[in-house]
Amino acid sequence: MSSELYNDGPVVHKPTFIDGTSIEIPELKILKQDGSTYEGAELPDMDETLALKVYKTLAFHRVLDERMVASQRQGRLSFYMAALGEEAASVGGAAGLKPQDMIMSQYREQGALMFRGFSLENFMNQMFSNEKDLGKGRQMPIHYGSSELNYMTISSPLGTQIPQATGYAYGQKLQGLDEVTLCYFGEGAASEGDFHAGLNMAAVQEAPVIFFCRNNGYAISTPSDEQFRGNGIASRGVGYGIKTLRIDGNDILAVIKATQIARKYALKENAPVLIEAMSYRLGAHSTSDDPSGYRTREEEAKWQANDPILRMKNWLLAQNWWDEEQEKALFEKLREKILAAVKVSEKISKPHIDTLITDVYDVPSIQLKAQLEQVKVHVNKYPEAYPFTAGKF
Amino acid sequence: MAKMNMLQAINNALDIAMGEDDTTLCFGEDVGHFGGVFRATNGLQDKYGKLRCFNTPLVEQGIIGFANGLAAQGSRPIAEIQFADYIFPAFDQIVNEAAKFRYRSGNEFDVGKLTIRAPYGGGIAGGLYHSQSPEAYFAHTPGLKVVIPRNPYQAKGLLLASIRDDNPVIFFEPKRLYRASTGEVPIEDYQLPIGKAEVLQAGSDITLLAWGAQMEVLQKAADLAANDGISCEVIDLRSILPWDIETIANSVVKTGRLLVTQEAPLTAGFASEIAATIQQECFLHLESPVERVCGLDTPYPLALEKEYVSDHLKIYEAIKRSINY
Structure with missing residues (x-):
């Protein structure tokens, strides 16, 4: 117990400001866009099998996003959020972890769940909020979750998962498990109070948690220079006393390497790590958004040239682990499979009326049961007005 | 049995809970070595170690997050908010997160093992930021349970039930009662039911209902009324959410009258919810309007605390108003 935690600098005798220029933040880059690696770069621990799994997950992600945005445009789906251009952050993060590690996401990290093996049917059933949805049709599309796959169900309020990840990791530490928690959030969400709460507590309480910030330049329409004035999110890690890495978020090898290193450090030292992945949200915030109102085509084109999936493909080709024929076959097959899955899931029934009151508590209270009975009587009286449930209970 | 004040009873309950389960933790501001500003966690860090009983930074939303x-994750956290007045930075983590965790995930995940303790209520010259009774805000949130004990025996039994309940529970501790008196409390483990009111005194003319520290005030008013020949049925609600409609309705069917008193302000307080439900359930049995004796619709005062609070005399007057309606 001590209050003497300061690294004393030089003593001065007139007021002397310090600012961000006192710290230089290096950015980790391993893979170039042409598929070659930087000289002297330390590669992640990854064999051909893992590399192909990562790439196939990225491809699945890209095609699923394309198809679901199209489905939303056709009026088949109410809402969707694509991760175009920043898929490497989520897929690479999951690839750098062990399956037992908990992942707590914001909402644009479906790639991590894909990597963990969440089935196409599970994705579809959630998006169509049908009776087979693990979440019982209660949340808007893309709010996935799976206890089996250690992927915490998404919550819309921004940043709330950050202090929760600290607590989750603290529990893992207390029970002596070979587990860490990885927590995703965007640079916009890092303005929330929960960001400060979660990072500060993780440092003080010594929790093995990896904070993974996807700095994609925009929070809906708000660019990052209207979000904060410090040197990105990484500079804040230093302030909290947290080991921090800034990486090229479109560089899948850098993402995997950083996550692997962070995991090792967090477990060994019982301490948090902050990763800031620099990227760009090439698509809209959601299907309810139109970026042409707040940014230029030139800006987008610059980042299109940094496509993380193409970059990994180039690397795989250079390794002779992949070829153009496989590429074509993979994307064609994915498009077919996804389209077929949409057709199945959109026809599955809505959840049973009884799920209106389940899971509010472990067991529904007397009051809730009475309220449900009242609804049922009402539905029976006006069945035409309630086609999803009338006659089905 | 032992003589304990409410703090000792709470400390004893926490000790039992931490002793029976290695994953049970107590934490909050000044909760560790110091044992909390009211000393509710006194000695727990020495006994169970710094990993299980510790100070947190000053950040209520962080504590609950x-x-x-x-x-x-599967641990059993008992989080302390130093004063209920300071629970509001954690409102989002309680209302949008804890309360909805199980529902929104379709029971893939839950935080049923969470208990939040907070000293609450007035009567300690604490002014507007050390006296509030915010139970109604949380009663409006499906997914939470809200429990308030009236004495040391109730505090231990209800706190152990809250800690073991498989739903997030907010346990408000009437801090005016912390050291106000002692009572007989069993040394051994026991639980009292959540969601069940307790009839403390049978009566035939009017039902008097309250919770927490108001129970003492209510009993005083009932004694005054008894001198006038008015027979009061006195009930402690104990749980605000879920609340025991049946016990209250049965009592009102018998007495034909209901008075509810709370420390919190009148408008949209929990007394209002009770009044609405009881007029629905017991309409044809009511002899007079449901009386609510509550704080004024102002912040909690300091110098004029006596005038503000729902004291025994205000309740006594309301009893007579109801009887003579």
């Missing part, structure tokens, strides 16, 4: 994560 951290607790939510722990509970989701």
